[in-house]
Amino acid sequence: MNGFKTTLIACQHCGRRIMVRAADAARGSITCSHVGCGAVNSLQSAFQYDEAIVQGLPEFGKLTYLNKPEITYPLQFGPNVIGTGDSCTVQVERFVHNGRCFISRRHGTLTVTFDKWSGRLRYQLQDGALDESRQHLQPSLNGTLLNGIPLQKMELIDVENEGVITLGGADRFRLAHFSIPAAMLTTYKVDLAFNPDRTE
Ligand SMILES: [Zn+2]
Incomplete structure (x- = not known):
């Protein structure tokens, strides 16, 4: 003190x-x-981390295609639309199984945010993506699983480090979080006075 x-x-x-x-x-x-x-x-006494830290990060995690682990996809901060379409942030190949591709053009959305309380990046998954007009969430054709469990329509769920996302039932991707180095976090620490929710 x-x-x-x-x-x-x-x-x-x-x-x-x-x-x-x-x-x-x-x-x-x-x-x-x-x-x-x-x-x-x-x-x-409480503290949080300044969100400006995000600007200086070298990366935001990645997805590894488990059927062929040499294929990886880097993630961006904010919403990452995953699918085979050109408009996707994470454009994956058209992986074909028995002559068919099960991944939709805009299949799912993995959103990366910064949790200022824990100082960690947060990853949230949703089946489907906003359509081009950004008005409607369009579900995928063949669904999305997290660790083998199907996501419900409109469900937004946290994906832990090493969590496995399955798109369309056949293609599996493992998420690697980017964890912010402790030394860097320290420099963005903001001390709050007591009781951040206090009434003035
Ligand atoms: Zn009193």
């Missing part, structure tokens, strides 16, 4: 201001001094 400055917070119970000193912060709680209250307020 070096350099701790006395600060005012709003009591979580009565809403009136109470003064927090270094000793209170070190203890992790403060008892409201206002008459008739006396509530114990916990002082969780």
Whole structure:
């Protein structure tokens, strides 16, 4: 608690201001001094990470085609539309099984976002993609599975590192998260005052 400055917070119970000193912060709680209250307020010091970190990242993870692991596809920040069509962020080959390709032109969407609380990239999968007008979510023809379990229509689901995405029942891709180096994260750490949801 070096350099701790006395600060005012709003009591979580009565809403009136109470003064927090270094000793209170070190203890992790403060008892409201206002008459008739006396509530114990916990002082969780909190932090998050600045989203600007995203601009400096060298990559955002990748998909490996498990039927032929030498084929990999890099991901971008934001929505990645996966499919065989030209308009896709991740344009995959037309993998043919018994004369047929089971992957739709715009088959599924894998969205990469930054979670400012954990400092990690988050990967969320949805079957289908927005159509060219960006108005309607068009489901794929043959469906999408995560770790062997079919995604429901409109379902948006987190994909863990090494999660396996199956497109159209025949083609499997393994997701590799990009994990942000700890040394880099530290430089983007933003300290918040106590209780980020406090009412001023
Ligand atoms: Zn109070």
